[in-house]
Amino acid sequence: MMNFQGSHILSVSQLDREAIARILQVAGQMAPYALREKRCHVLDGAILNNLFFEPSTRTRVSFGAAFNLLGGFVRETVGEENSSLSKGESLFDTAQVISGYSDVIAMRHPKMHSVAEFAEGSTVPVINGGDGANEHPTQALLDLFTIQSEMAPYQKGLDNLHITLMGDLKHGRTVHSLSKLLSLYNNVKVTMISPNALQMPDNVISTLSNAGHEIVVTDKIEGNLACDVIYQTRIQQERFASKDEADLYRGHFSLNKEIYQQYCKEHTVIMHPLPRDSRPEANELDTDLNELDNLAIFRQAQNGVLVRMALFALTLGVDEKLTQYEKPVTWFTNKQARK
Ligand code: NCD
Numbered sequence: 486m487m488n489f490q491g492s493h494i495l496s497v498s499q500l501d502r503e504a505i506a507r508i509l510q511v512a513g514q515m516a517p518y519a520l521r522e523k524r525c526h527v528l529d530g531a532i533l534n535n536l537f538f539e540p541s542t543r544t545r546v547s548f549g550a551a552f553n554l555l556g557g558f559v560r561e562t563v564g565e566e567n568s569s570l571s572k573g574e575s576l577f578d579t580a581q582v583i584s585g586y587s588d589v590i591a592m593r594h595p596k597m598h599s600v601a602e603f604a605e606g607s608t609v610p611v612i613n614g615g616d617g618a619n620e621h622p623t624q625a626l627l628d629l630f631t632i633q634s635e636m637a638p639y640q641k642g643l644d645n646l647h648i649t650l651m652g653d654l655k656h657g658r659t660v661h662s663l664s665k666l667l668s669l670y671n672n673v674k675v676t677m678i679s680p681n682a683l684q685m686p687d688n689v690i691s692t693l694s695n696a697g698h699e700i701v702v703t704d705k706i707e708g709n710l711a712c713d714v715i716y717q718t719r720i721q722q723e724r725f726a727s728k729d730e731a732d733l734y735r736g737h738f739s740l741n742k743e744i745y746q747q748y749c750k751e752h753t754v755i756m757h758p759l760p761r762d763s764r765p766e767a768n769e770l771d772t773d774l775n776e777l778d779n780l781a782i783f784r785q786a787q788n789g790v791l792v793r794m795a796l797f798a799l800t801l802g803v804d805e806k807l808t809q810y811e812k813p814v815t816w817f818t819n820k821q822a823r824k
Contacts, residue, residue: 486503486504486507487499487500487501487503487504489504489507489799489800489802489804490799490800490801490802491610491800491802492610492800493601493604493607493610493611493612493613494610494611494612494613494622494623494796494800495600495601495604495611495613495620495622496601496613496620496622496662497620497622497625497626497662497665497666498665500622500666500669501669502669502670505626505629505666505669507799508626508792508795508796508799509626509629509630509633509792509795511794511795511798511799511804512626512630512788512791512792512794512795513791514795514807515554515790515791515794515795515798515807516791516822518554518555518794519554519787519790519791519794519820520820520821520822521814521818521820522814523811523812523813523814524554524556524811524812524813524814525554525555525556525807525810525811525812526555526556526810526812527555527556527798527803527806527807527809527810528552528555528556528557528588528797528798528801528803529556529557529810530556530557530558531552531556531557531558531588531589531801532557532558532559532560532586532587532588532589533548533549533552533557533558533559533560533587533588533589533590533591533797534559534560534561534562534583534586534587534589534590534591535548535549535559535560535561535562535590535591535592535614536561536562536568536583536590536591536592536593536594537561537562537563537564537592537593537614538564538565538568538570538592538593538594538595539593539594539595539615539723540723541593541614541615542760543759543760543786543789544591544593544614544615544621544623544624544789545561545563545591545593545614547786547789547790547793548591548612548614548623548793549561550790551789551790551791551793551794551797552589552793552794552797554790554794555794555797555798555803556810557588557797560586560587575606576594576599576602576603576606577602577603577605577606578606579603579606580603580604580605580606580607580611581606581607581608583607584606584607584608584609584611585608587609588609588801589609589610589611589612589797589800589801590603590607590609590610590611590612591611591612591614591793592611592612592613592614593613593614593615593616594615594616594617595617595723596616596617597616597617597618597619598616598617598619599616599617600613600614600616601613601616610800610801612793612796612800615658616658617658617724618655618656618657618658618661618721618724619658619661620658620661620662621658621659621661621662621758622662623789623792623793623796624658624659624662624663624758624789625659625662625663625665625666626666626792626796627785627788627789627791627792627793628659628663628716628756628758628785629643629663629666630788630791630792631756631781631784631785631788632646632648632714632754632756634784634788635714635754635756635779635781635784636713636714636754639713639752641713643667643670643673644670644671644672644673645671645672645673646667646670646673646674646713646714647673647674647676647712647713647714648667648673648674648675648676648712648713648714648715648716649675649676649677649678649709649710649712649714649715649716650663650664650675650676650677650678650679650685650716650718651677651678651679651706651715651716651717651718651738651740652678652679652683652717652718652719652720652738652769653679653683653718653719653720653721653734654677654679654683654684654685654718655679655682655683655684655685655686656683656721656724656725657718657719657721657758659718659758660685660689660716660718661685661686661689663716664685664689664692664693665689665692667693667696667698668692668693668695668696668698669696672697672698673693673696673698673699674698674699674700674701674712675693675698675699675700675701676700676701676703676709676712677690677700677701677702677703678703678704678705678706678709678738679704679738680704680734680737681704682734683720683734684702685702690702706738706740706744706748707748708748709748710744710745710748710749710753711748711749711750711753712749712750712753713750713752713753713754714753714754714755714756715740715749715753715754715755715756716756716757717738717740717755717756717757717761717769717770718757718758718769719757719758719760719761719762719767719769720734720735720762720767732766735762735766735767736766736767736768738769739767739768739769739770739771740755740769740770740771740774741768741770741771741773741774742771742773742774742776742777745774745777752779753779754779754781755770755774755777755779755780755781755782756781756782756785757769757770757782757785758785759782759785759786761782770782778824783823784823787823
């Protein structure tokens with residue numbers, strides 16, 4: 486079993502099934518705190534530094550909220566222009582300095598493998614919040630948590646799953662990390678729908694095929710949506726040379742209620758790492774899907790808090806101490822699990 490305490494979380498390739506099961510189990514234990522049924526102050530006094538050198542809403546805010554929910558303090562740097570990286574400081578030097586001010590660091594950066602480079606200079610655990618088009622391990626973990634909980638009513642799980650990944654599979658780091666994790670499970674079928682120019686990278690496909698999984702690569706929606714889970718993605722405009730180039734691929738695989746009812750199974754669950762691009766030219770997931778119980782996107786985003794709380798508890802070695810540090814909630818709250 487992986488020793489989480491003091492470890493960086495940089496890539497999904499560090500994780501095996503046992504480690505993932507432990508993360509998802511601890512994430513489940515965080516639900517009462519996230520739902521404000523109780524408080525937990527096990528990280529009282531600890532400091533998270535959130536370093537986000539690329540746009541982010543969910544990942545950044547949920548890392549921060551997760552740390553706060555365990556009683557810790559959060560400091561944040563947003564945008565390279567607001568950091569000494571813009572003065573020519575190396576990632577190593579920045580890491581040496583910031584880790585001196587922190588107990589743990591979450592970082593997002595536009596360059597592939599930059600977070601690993603940063604971690605080499607850090608004296609505290611570093612969690613990768615997305616490094617360019619490479620990986621997004623915490624997103625993949627919250628995606629697995631979501632698949633597991635959404636499939637439970639149908640007596641299904643991560644084994645024997647049929648998932649359809651759709652959109653910009655070339656640049657989407659979330660689908661890269663998720664696919665690598667799915668290679669650890671048994672008998673998964675992965676349908677990959679994308680424009681030909683935006684197909685899944687070969688190394689990700691071979692990770693899945695080496696695991697013995699069935700893979701379908703196609704540029705057509707018709708006939709390819711009868712699956713357990715559809716995982717829609719956004720055209721990653723920031724990874725293209727220009728907006729005009731990204732525009733060539735926008736709007737090819739918009740999903741709406743009519744297409745869902747025509748091609749999906751009765752219980753197909755819809756996921757998306759978000760943000761969904763709702764501009765008319767993209768409209769990845771039409772708002773008419775909002776009325777479907779199987780639109781899991783906001784539950785998925787909420788699960789990000791639980792999974793990030795679990796990663797903090799594990800890397801800081803307090804996962805066995807949660808219940809010793811509970812307190813009542815003193816303010817009005819009407820939070821409940823999302824349906
Ligand atoms: C994703 C990302 O940043 O890779 N967003 C997220 O973290 N939930 C997906 C995206 O931006 O399209």
